[in-house]
Amino acid sequence: MLTCVTLLFVVLLCGTEAAPTDHPQWRDIDYLVHLREMFYREDIDDDGKLEYTDARQTDLRSDADGDGVVTREEYDADPDLTGYDLDKDLDVIDVNNDGILTHEDTKLAFLLISSDFGNEWSLGEFIQFMTSKTEPPAKDNMTITIKSFARAERNFVVMDIDDDDLVSEDEFTSEYRVADYNRDGVLKDLELRGFRPIRNVPITRYCSDTTVGCKVEDFLKMFKEADINNDAQLDLKEYVVTFGELMDTE
Structure with missing residues (x-):
């Protein structure tokens, strides 16, 4: 999945230090609303859970010409990927480091992430993972x-x-x-x-x-x-x- 699953993997790699057990659970409301929008956008079968089938369908949707590779042009042309910068994240998204984005990258990312939350994620689990390795918001945020x-x-x-x-x-x-x-x-x-x-x-x-x-x-x-x-x-x-x-x- 080149949106939520990819970004999940971004968080996984960027968070090189394990979150402490007393890590604050409060989060910025705007960010949580954003994650919620991402969750429902990627829940293609609309069952309230993110699953591998959602990831696969997202791959197929983004790969406009069906060649198994998502190019920069396809990435930028996908309206569901608006706001995500492929150039900025390419080194992290390209899990197998072959210079292109394929379904194998998505599959590997999904397998790594599912080790924490199983094969399907609720909204709460999705948010929990996405925020588990990020810094808490400034204390003056809502x-x-x-x-x-x-x-x-x-x-x-x-x-x-x-x-x-x-x-x-x-x-x-x-x-x-x-x-x-x-x-x-x-x-x-x-x-x-x-x-x-x-x-x-x-x-x-x-x-x-x-x-x-x-x-x-x-x-x-x-x-x-x-x-x-x-x-x-x-x-x-x-x-x-x-x-x-x-x-x-x-």
């Missing part, structure tokens, strides 16, 4: 733990009913109605735990008395605060910043 990001991303996907990669106010309130099991218009106790957006944040931030119950209007305040560009919908970053349990980088 960060989150990998675990919290993966959990928030999963909730985001479930709430995104129309699959447009945005959570609208209607989808948000629909999730509230799903959590309101007894249909009394408020969420209490277990119902609150079932409301996806607040699983990772303090409930009292927006609902002061959980014994009485929290109305949808209480959480719409949270939604509106998260909606930075005021378009009545949340992209993943907006969602994660508010509902993803931000971590202190100290």
Whole structure:
């Protein structure tokens, strides 16, 4: 795979020192969102996992003339590779050092990486590996733990009913109605735990008395605060910043 698998191998080779056991797990949100986009772009069969078959299909897609070699021209012409610099990474991507990019390079890279995570990777595993040998972000960056990001991303996907990669106010309130099991218009106790957006944040931030119950209007305040560009919908970053349990980088 000349996108995510190749870049995974780049990380593998560049990270010559093993990550310490206490390596911080918080990461820059923009970078995590980028890795998430990469993951779904490379998950060709759309099963939520990266597998060798995805890698092989990516090779075939990039090799426009079918000669088994991905040239610079083919690499640059592939819209899914936009933003990646072949000249810059060639020495690392060319695993067998023969000066060209072939399926053998991808196959070897995949075999090396799969020794850590098996033959298929979830989004969380993909992010875990991609960030395991990179330096933590500057402490003034907006960060989150990998675990919290993966959990928030999963909730985001479930709430995104129309699959447009945005959570609208209607989808948000629909999730509230799903959590309101007894249909009394408020969420209490277990119902609150079932409301996806607040699983990772303090409930009292927006609902002061959980014994009485929290109305949808209480959480719409949270939604509106998260909606930075005021378009009545949340992209993943907006969602994660508010509902993803931000971590202190100290």
